[in-house]
Amino acid sequence: MAADARPKARLPGGLADVAAGDVEERQAMLDALLATYRLHGFAPLETPAVEYLDALGKNLPDEDAPDQGVFALRDDDEQWIALRYDLTAPLARYVAQHRQELPTPFRRYQAGPVWRREKPGPGRFRQFTQCDFDTVGSGSMAVDAEACALLGASLEAAGIAPGDYEVRVNDRKVLNGVLARAGVTEPDRQLEVLRAIDKLDRLGIDGVRQLLGEGRRDRSGDFTAGAGLRDDQAEPVLAFVAAGDPSRTAVLDTLADLVGDDPTGREGVEELAAIAAALDAMGVGPEVVFDPSVVRGLAYYTGPVFEAALTFETLDEKGRPREFGSVAGGGRYDDLVQRFTGQAVPACGASVGVDRLLAALRTRRAEVDAPADGPVVVTVMDRDRLADYHAMAAELRSAGIRAEVYMGTQKLQKQLSYADKRRAPVAVIAGEREFDAGEVQLKDLVLGAERSREITDRDEWRTDRTAQRSVGRSELVGAVSEILAGA
Amino acid sequence: MAADARPKARLPGGLADVAAGDVEERQAMLDALLATYRLHGFAPLETPAVEYLDALGKNLPDEDAPDQGVFALRDDDEQWIALRYDLTAPLARYVAQHRQELPTPFRRYQAGPVWRREKPGPGRFRQFTQCDFDTVGSGSMAVDAEACALLGASLEAAGIAPGDYEVRVNDRKVLNGVLARAGVTEPDRQLEVLRAIDKLDRLGIDGVRQLLGEGRRDRSGDFTAGAGLRDDQAEPVLAFVAAGDPSRTAVLDTLADLVGDDPTGREGVEELAAIAAALDAMGVGPEVVFDPSVVRGLAYYTGPVFEAALTFETLDEKGRPREFGSVAGGGRYDDLVQRFTGQAVPACGASVGVDRLLAALRTRRAEVDAPADGPVVVTVMDRDRLADYHAMAAELRSAGIRAEVYMGTQKLQKQLSYADKRRAPVAVIAGEREFDAGEVQLKDLVLGAERSREITDRDEWRTDRTAQRSVGRSELVGAVSEILAGA
Incomplete structure (x- = not known):
């Protein structure tokens, strides 16, 4: 870093800037989500971005390299600190620290960036935003049911149409029961079963069957070893995976058969039955379904898990139509606070992937021109009249209209280009002639842009005045308001 | 990190959680600031928390220890990356990177956390929030004047009364001119002069005089060496420092005398004169003053600097009354983009210290009881009636009233304690008797808390019903609304 060497203006991989329109669009969506959480009784909490690494916890992949997967460094006291990788681990730390003062159950929401130290790639970011709500301190399945219902209400508040999403619920204890009953008890093999189920989307039920058994050779000839289950072991797992049904009751019946009298399995089915009862009590319809193929986070959660999936089609990277898929997930994690205190604290929550x-939402919107979302620009033709230009801007602002006096030093034509670049809806123009006549010129830049696309003849364009009009100075605010209202 | 060793639930020093009421209070303030920036034509930008260390720049104290003062680590490609320490360095990087596509001037705002790796102490945080606006690409002093006016408008939007603040403007070129004329040209001595001026608040003009000259011995007997200026060199500096006056014109006249024909000094006076003209054009009154004792950030800025100070008194750590002081600052920094591109890009901006x-704001508010800002809590007396309780909560929410069904598993008395702890304004209670009668009980928890302070007699308290009333089931929303409205 020699003093005379110029640094390159660039960002590290997997990090991105968010510019004006996108910030506002995202903020509006976040506001809708958080207002819905709040309306349901959750309250905000903000934890800092940096925590002690050991407090963030056990979900780190490699204990010998404690900074694996996270951005970590040694603090001045030589302890490892790190950027949070989710909002749940800090919540567990907070609850463990403040348990005595907090209401039970403790219901909080939090939105904010999280960081993952992963290999960046196209569309793979190392900073992204999560938007969570959690209820800590209640083991009631009503909490899990409320979380599913609230995910749905939040998606609708953000602009997803009813019918365009589904909240899919599963319970890891049910699969554990099915596996126990089939004699698959080794954790490693259970994990392989999970991985196989997770590929249902991509490979279909026959692919999963191969991966549960001997293994599978793909079209390129590559072979993936299977979990090595016998057919009679694989069959109940496949039946479990295929047990999804629009009727929650029907799924419960199938699962009850599959787990038989295995105690863990029965506990899982009872949890789902309690969720079903609570959903019915809440009047929640078919937008919440039981779907045993949902594997999401099974390693992390202790009971019910769920995800919110968008059911409309989108095109994948190869141009094939497929379901848009999961945008939010959650479940019950009864062990996270216990890590600190030794005391079991039941908890359940969900996280929306904001990006x-x-x-x-963008794929669902009709293609429209970028809106003229910039400020009204009051141009400066005569520097001696600055007080008048500022008075115009101040009047517009008093009426709640976003406005600025042009702050650069260029001539009118460049000022109008600036207004276009800012996507200003209106430019206000006044020179000696207008001041003498007690008038201002208003240039409707939206209409102007339309006209300039229609008019190909340069001379016609020069003389076209449809997008520009003179109004009396005292009518400034009224006339601008009219243009903004599209009148 | 042995698997069985429990981590302690705690935060690293200088980092803090922000709980419910405080999050909402701060967000409301931020919203007011940002809405004002926006109304004046600025647009949002969000840069990531992490940047390349060399892009964050030259303001690092020690090049041999590149991570001094910032939280930095080596990325997977061995390059140093770091958490941003302000929002200006990332802006300069962004503008350098995207100059061609951006409008000129580029006007953006950004609010967000920044991180400083400093020794934490009481009230000294290592993560705090800044709220900035900047105009990049215009050298016009109208930009600096607008920034001062906008700081004032923003403080007022956030709830600071007109008359309770002052925006104080200085120009580093004026002091440079005064010093040049007095023959003080060595950068080290100039820096000592700055440090002496910076102590005006604490030591008064006589203390500054001593520090400009031989040095100063404080009451404890400790001696601070002075800048070693002769009396005839110190006098113009002291006259400069004392040149503040409610009249901007009067200050300009004094400064013009002090800089004489020194070219840098004259440039500074001309800049201030241009700012004065622009302020007049904007109709800005005595809330923006010229005050040469403002030293803030002189090392960082290239011309005009300013700070917004709150002028009401507060008590310092020793209980002595003193001005609350600076809450925001800014100035012109024409060199920051140039670091990357070699091309001079004029820029000017300001930053509000949110915390x-x-x-x-808190010191200015009348002492009030914490408001009942929690949700309405619908208690659960009869688990078989969950559907009814959920219907009540849903009705309240449809009317925009924040409400939740109690999600724990405790009995009514504990549910009411929970509602108190949540600072719920109202608890809804319905058991068999109420369901049979088609009624619900509403407990006004605000009134209840007042009554419980008034009533010392236990028996009277037991029979007191002023805070509780029965309403017909169909009147639920109306009756709760009435209580919330304080009716």
């Missing part, structure tokens, strides 16, 4: 939901 | 302004 993914935003991407989804 | 300090919030502290100020």
